[in-house]
Amino acid sequence: AQSVAQPEDQVNVAEGNPLTVKCTYSVSGNPYLFWYVQYPNRGLQFLLKYITGDNLVKGSYGFEAEFNKSQTSFHLKKPSALVSDSALYFCAVRDMPRGNNRLAFGKGNQVVVIP
Amino acid sequence: DTEVTQTPKHLVMGMTNKKSLKCEQHMGHRAMYWYKQKAKKPPELMFVYSYEKLSINESVPSRFSPECPNSSLLNLHLHALQPEDSALYLCASSQESSAGWTGELFFGEGSRLTVL
Numbered sequence: 001a002q003s004v005a006q007p008e009d010q011v012n013v014a015e016g017n018p019l020t021v022k023c024t025y026s027v028s029g030n031p032y033l034f035w036y037v038q039y040p041n042r043g044l045q046f047l048l049k050y051i052t053g054d055n056l057v058k059g060s061y062g063f064e065a066e067f068n069k070s071q072t073s074f075h076l077k078k079p080s081a082l083v084s085d086s087a088l089y090f091c092a093v094r095d096m097p098r099g100n101n102r103l104a105f106g107k108g109n110q111v112v113v114i115p
Numbered sequence: 116d117t118e119v120t121q122t123p124k125h126l127v128m129g130m131t132n133k134k135s136l137k138c139e140q141h142m143g144h145r146a147m148y149w150y151k152q153k154a155k156k157p158p159e160l161m162f163v164y165s166y167e168k169l170s171i172n173e174s175v176p177s178r179f180s181p182e183c184p185n186s187s188l189l190n191l192h193l194h195a196l197q198p199e200d201s202a203l204y205l206c207a208s209s210q211e212s213s214a215g216w217t218g219e220l221f222f223g224e225g226s227r228l229t230v231l
Contacts, residue, residue, distance in 0.1 A: 043222030
């Protein structure tokens with residue numbers, strides 16, 4: 001089955017510093033990869049996706065992610081973190097062998113941006 | 116602001132009650148989803164409707180009963196729930212097209228359910 005792994009439970013970063021949230025994937029075939037963010041007491045919000053094309057994908061709120069096929073990674077990055085970026089971040093992959101309309105989510109990373 | 120609206124935002128029910136969660140979207144999406152999410156955990160897929168037909172049921176207990184009255188509405192009927200069913204229930208929608216599924220889900224803010 002397709003899967004993603006988010007190795008860290010929590011990422012702490014000082015405001016203004018670069019933010020990286022790690023994700024590695026395991027798929028058969030070409031991966032469809034996604035990042036979602038969940039702010040406190042809210043639903044998930046789509047940030048960005050990689051399907052094909054440029055390895056560097058730009059998304060909402062100044063986030064970007066780099067698809068690295070050799071390292072099977074899709075890390076989320078932001079050059080300068082804001083306190084308002086504190087949230088739960090989920091990496092996801094399209095779970096194609098199990099049919100359409102399924103995403104396999106990683107366990108999530110809590111990001112804490114320290115003022 | 117989310118374009119997927121869920122009501123109620125909070126619901127407390129006893130194990131013998133019958134209640135319903137409602138979801139509405141006006142983006143013209145033809146796929147709608149119910150997810151269950153426990154605190155700090157990833158969402159777990161429960162049901163998917165595609166063009167108003169149930170296409171995925173992830174072996175959800177029958178005490179949860181989904182309904183899709185039309186392309187904009189999705190309900191989740193609840194009956195005889197257990198305390199362990201307490202969770203955030205998220206509705207989502209996505210486009211369906213001849214090009215296939217893009218994987219971009221639009222989530223509502225959720226209905227927080229507590230079963231006593």
